[in-house]
Amino acid sequence: MPSPRRLLIHGGQVIDPSGGISGLFDVVVEDGRISALVEPDQAPSGIYRIEADGMVVTPGFVDLHTHLRFPGFPEKETIASGTRAAAAGGFTTVCAMANTRPVVDTVEILRVIEAEVRRSAAVRVRQLAAVTMGLAGEHLTDMPALVAAGAVAFSDDGKPVGDVDIMESALRASAELGAVISVHEERAGSAGAANPGPARQLGLAAWPCTWEAEMVARDVGLLERTGGRLHIAHVSCAETVQIIRMAKQRGLPVTAEATPHHLRLDDSLLLGTAILPPGSPQTKVNPPLRDRSDVEALVAGLADGTIDAVATDHAPHAAPDKEGSFAQAAFGFTGLETALPVLLDLVRAGSLSLPALVERLTEGPARVFGLDAGTLRPGAPADVTIFDPEARWTVAPEILESRGKNSPLLGHEMRGRVSCTLVGGQVVHVAGV
Ligand SMILES: [Zn+2]
Incomplete structure (x- = not known):
């Protein structure tokens, strides 16, 4: 999975309660840390983009x-x-x-x-x-x-x-x-x-x-x-x-x-x-x-x-x-x-x-x-979750990453799915990959 030095999470609804933030912003990540939250039309061009249209972007x-x-x-x-x-x-x-x-x-x-x-x-x-x-x-x-x-x-x-x-x-x-x-x-x-x-x-x-x-x-x-x-x-x-x-x-x-x-x-x-x-x-x-x-x-x-x-x-x-x-x-x-x-x-x-x-x-x-986590404030580690609140999927043993398949929700349809997860600016999960 890509891990460029700079990247942009573009077009998502950013919710970061630690900064009282809820709205459409682009998240700029640089060297593994949050660099800035900017208005979508002010985002720097020419850097690697993760498209987050219709998604929610959170710490x-x-x-x-x-x-x-x-x-x-x-x-x-x-x-x-x-x-x-x-x-x-x-x-x-x-x-x-x-x-x-x-x-x-x-x-x-x-x-x-x-x-x-x-x-x-x-x-x-x-x-x-x-x-x-x-x-x-x-x-x-x-x-x-x-x-x-x-x-x-x-x-x-x-x-x-x-x-x-x-x-x-x-x-x-x-x-x-x-x-x-x-x-x-x-x-x-x-x-x-x-x-x-x-x-x-x-x-x-x-x-x-x-x-x-x-x-x-x-x-x-x-x-x-x-x-x-x-x-x-x-x-x-x-x-x-x-x-x-x-x-x-x-x-x-x-x-x-x-x-x-x-x-x-x-x-x-x-x-x-x-x-x-x-x-x-x-x-x-x-x-x-x-x-x-x-x-x-x-x-x-x-x-x-x-x-x-x-x-x-x-x-x-x-x-x-x-x-x-x-x-x-x-x-x-x-x-x-x-x-x-x-x-x-x-x-x-x-x-x-x-x-x-x-x-x-x-x-x-x-x-x-007392952890240094849970925030998108500039300078914080770029640990970011991007999810689609409407995506539907069904819980099944073969799609769970955990070795444990012991869930009472097996066979149930879920609404909402993580589409991409970043830790320190590195993409560690993409849905369906
Ligand atoms: Zn216990």
């Missing part, structure tokens, strides 16, 4: 929550395949979770990942480190050393930090280091499978919203006492949105993310659709899909800024992990390649504006982890 999307499965699970995903999926979905920075094998709990493992990222990543990868050694919840990792080595934040994602004293110590360290703790909130030691409604109908173990809300309330309480920087991963319940909203009103340093699937799909999916049978393992995710009132509360929280960012929780699995019974199947959906069209449905429904959605995919997440 590259930033994902705070991606499972790249490296090291340890090449049958599910690799850094090469996961970052190709990111590029195809318009994500130019992904923050990779630490629940790998081995767990990312030492500087040595961070170095191994860095080397693989240099070798094979299509987009920028930032790595989270674990809060506790081996995600066992007993001993904190060497957080100062991990921050010094480049860990972007800390998380035991996949599990809650059950022990109050450990969580308090982690927040104290977070306060000293200025590092963010991203928490996966569920009742420690619990074993639910689905939201109580469908769980009852399908004979599955129930996983109620209280299990999430009680942990968020605990951690907001700890935060108030100790300081630090708390980030709530994949919020799924109305109660949780309300706890976070009140905490923010009190000025506490808490942020939150929600996934495209929790913002768009509800637990009725578990009872079957035209495509999926009742109790399909393709509908099993952690936290579980919730009911319509939770979905609406999440969307309202995204619109009013209680939820700072959309994060995919892209969780690829190999086919056998999702076969068999619902109870035995692995949790998780892939999400990088379907996030944009799923979220554009919210804009089309009038639930939030397109600039607000773009903010929650760019500047919002960049601010949560």
Whole structure:
């Protein structure tokens, strides 16, 4: 793919919430950085052009929550395949979770990942480190050393930090280091499978919203006492949105993310659709899909800024992990390649504006982890996403770049597609190529 020293993205509708920009502009890229946004008739001539007529041009999307499965699970995903999926979905920075094998709990493992990222990543990868050694919840990792080595934040994602004293110590360290703790909130030691409604109908173990809300309330309480920087991963319940909203009103340093699937799909999916049978393992995710009132509360929280960012929780699995019974199947959906069209449905429904959605995919997440990303301001790295909001396509295993084909959206028609993605001025994805 072409990567000239100078290029022009011509004729698109540019939306850059970081600069309050929404309108027809040409984007000039020079030496891997944004050089200028100019009126279309003032664009310099004679340089390489990417035609963006009818397209929306935004800063590259930033994902705070991606499972790249490296090291340890090449049958599910690799850094090469996961970052190709990111590029195809318009994500130019992904923050990779630490629940790998081995767990990312030492500087040595961070170095191994860095080397693989240099070798094979299509987009920028930032790595989270674990809060506790081996995600066992007993001993904190060497957080100062991990921050010094480049860990972007800390998380035991996949599990809650059950022990109050450990969580308090982690927040104290977070306060000293200025590092963010991203928490996966569920009742420690619990074993639910689905939201109580469908769980009852399908004979599955129930996983109620209280299990999430009680942990968020605990951690907001700890935060108030100790300081630090708390980030709530994949919020799924109305109660949780309300706890976070009140905490923010009190000025506490808490942020939150929600996934495209929790913002768009509800637990009725578990009872079957035209495509999926009742109790399909393709509908099993952690936290579980919730009911319509939770979905609406999440969307309202995204619109009013209680939820700072959309994060995919892209969780690829190999086919056998999702076969068999619902109870035995692995949790998780892939999400990088379907996030944009799923979220554009919210804009089309009038639930939030397109600039607000773009903010929650760019500047919002960049601010949560303090990343130099999510903006088209002159001088910034030229990480750019160009998408056609109307293009229709159908989700099918053979067109997904991710090794994981575990999406409840397989067979569904999507509206909206990334046509071109640039990282540092280099074209890393073109639709259909
Ligand atoms: Zn999680």
